[in-house]
Amino acid sequence: MEKTVIDAHNISKVYNPKMIPVYAVNNVHLHMRQGEFTALVGPSGSGKTTLLNLIGGLDKPDEGNIFINGRDITKLSAGKLIDFRLHNIGFVFQSFNLIPVLTARENAEFIMLLQGAKKKEREKRMNQLFKEIELEDKMNVRPVELSGGQQQRVAVARALASHPQFILADEPTANLDSVSAAHLLDLMQKLNKEENITFLFSTHDQRVIERARRVITLVDGRIATDTAVVPTNVIHPSVAT
């Protein structure tokens, strides 16, 4: 049995609590195990990004607790949370968000630098990752010289560089053409299968949903459905609908 990576209990996030309260996330329970490849779907404003932000420690819930590898991140101070994210969570953003003044390789090794990894270690990891994302010949170019798909693959390499517990991806294919999106999904699936990396991504994209092994649908901040597409043993009984 794979170990639990994410364990969220009764989490809620309310905007305008004193005026007209709007529940972006409303009493959500979510449980994920190592190696899951999960899509978070739902209409715009359903709370997908807010839920990802809460799980990623970018925002704090108003109610409930979130355990990552058994550690309650809602109890961490802002400074400790930054450090926690650095060592445990990989992020892939919709608009790539690469640093324009750094090369593809420098962008990917950015987190390893923050972690204080040695040059040899960084070099080894970068060679391995750029081979995996098939951009070995683009290591030393700046983001502006890369296509959207290539930039997003560099963003994935950046997220993976420090061997995080899991990767949160907010609409990773939203700004990509179909070929680039398919290429990216191939890459993420490959990493998931071969390296057992956990992925949780929010998406509207049917191509992404089709590849997911578990699909969680959010409506008005609540989990409406939680469906296992492939063997259900990856889904915690408490969150199965």
Add this chain to the structure above:
Amino acid sequence: MAWRNIWRNKGRSILIILSVAIGLLAGIGVLALYKGMMKSRVKTVIYSEVSHLQIHNPAFKKEEHTAFVIPDGNSMLKAIQSLPEVKYATPRSITQGMLVTTTGSAGVQINGVEPELEDKVSQLKQKLIAGEGFHKNKKNEIIIGKKLADKMKLRLKGKLVLTFTDSADNLVSAAFRVAGIYRSGNAPLEELNLYMPITSLNELLLTGNSFHEIAVLLKNDNELEITQEKLTKAYPSLQIESWKQLSPETDLMVRTVDEYSYIIMIIILIALAFGILNTMLMSVLERTKEIGMMVALGTARARIFLLVLLETIFLTIAGTPIGLLAAYLVTSYFQKQGLDLSGMGKDMMASFGFETTIYPSFPWEKLVTVLVMVIGTSLLSSLLPAWRALRLRPVEALRR
């Protein structure tokens, strides 16, 4: 990364670099100008007005009576002239009197001088703008200032009468001819002081070969305090004053102008600070999303703060050599050519004792202070943008 960041918007970065350079140029320029003015003023005070040191009988300074000569002045003068640190020492007899011409009268200070020594000590001959000065075989010759000559409508070889009291309190009057007219660059002194040979004055004062003042010019300005102390010990009954005591207004001016120049420097730096603040704020606001992403990925806020600070420091460091070089070149040019400030008013400058042509001097001794002030200003002005970057919440920043 900080270095690369500053080249994202080349135009903006060049603007900051130029602001720093111009700020430095202006700041150092002001300091150089003031230093040049003060050097020139002090030089005039020492080499043209009061010398490094003056020795008097204390009673003469107090009572202003010509009977109070320096006791055994001639042997003392010889002793002082033989001191290794002394370049020249000259005796002077001094009295206050009334100058009368057909057009009117004026209160004056009559200085009896040894012409040759006086030329060396106060450059009296070099200051002449009319006439040749004293002639050895002519008596009753006098040199007056341009300002006094204009006031009394006196010309070269013009006649005047001086009236004063001798050492026995008798009223003495004598007629003189103008043998020279001098210009000193210090209007008040020019209006007050006139010169005649010491032998002529002593005859009228009945002071024999005594005198009231020894003016001492040193070989080295830096030996002023030591020599003053040495002479005070050697001649405890006499009053030995340095130019700082004889011309306290100059000493005060040197000290206060130093402070004024810093105030002007601070005003320039405040303008620079606003420029940097504005530009760095813009730079941070433009990168809100990127900074939010960096924090989301796990970049410590202290690093973000440091990044903005470093960007400002790099811009400052890039602008500093340009500013220094420009300031050095401009200062060196005017140090050689002189900066003509006669447009500000010749009379106005002279009334404060300043020459109209100033030779700015690069303020090497203040360079470290100026650099610290410029870099400090840059750092201070980058604090707000850095703080703004620090306060960014990744969730909000990423939404933009």
